[in-house]
Amino acid sequence: MTNHFHLQIRSKDQPVSKVMSFINKRYADYYNTKNRITGHVFEKRYYDKLIASKQGMLEVSRYIHLNPVDANMVMHPQSYPWSSYRYYMHTSRHHLLTMAIILDYFSGDAWEKRRKYQEFVGRERVE
Known part of the structure; x- marks a missing residue:
């Protein structure tokens, strides 16, 4: 029997933005105490925004996967060691990822969906 875990942050009492x-x-607090420093750890405050369309979901996914490339940290999204992008390109699975949420926006078998997503990520973005 395979166990499937989905990591979701939810609170019945507080909105996700307050939890984050x-x-x-x-x-x-932990980071500053551990390193004996003070000040901001994150550049900006967390904010959330409802993604209301298929295109919006795909754009956010592409943004996340290309962020290390845009920051000149790597040449290709699959090269960033903390990215899930490489799992989208291969049949390997990760117990914390539900890639079908993104890949099911594309038609075809599993390989075709992956190819179409890779093509989508590589396409020029509208800024």
């Missing part, structure tokens, strides 16, 4: 704010603050 709490997590960011706790981590910043």
Whole structure:
């Protein structure tokens, strides 16, 4: 029997933005104490925005996967060691990822969906 775990942050009492704010603050406190420093750890505050369309979801996914490339940290998104992009390109699975949420926006079998997503990520973005 295979166990499937989906990591989701939810709170019945607080909106996600408040939960994330709490997590960011706790981590910043830990980081600053550990390194004996003070000040901001994160550049900007967390904010959330509802993604209301298929195109919006795909754009956010592409933005996330290309962010290390745009920051000149790597040449290709699959080269960034902390990215899930390489899992989208191969049949390997990761127990914390539900890639079908993105890949199912494309038609075809599993390989065709992956190829189309890779093509989508590589396409020029509208800024």
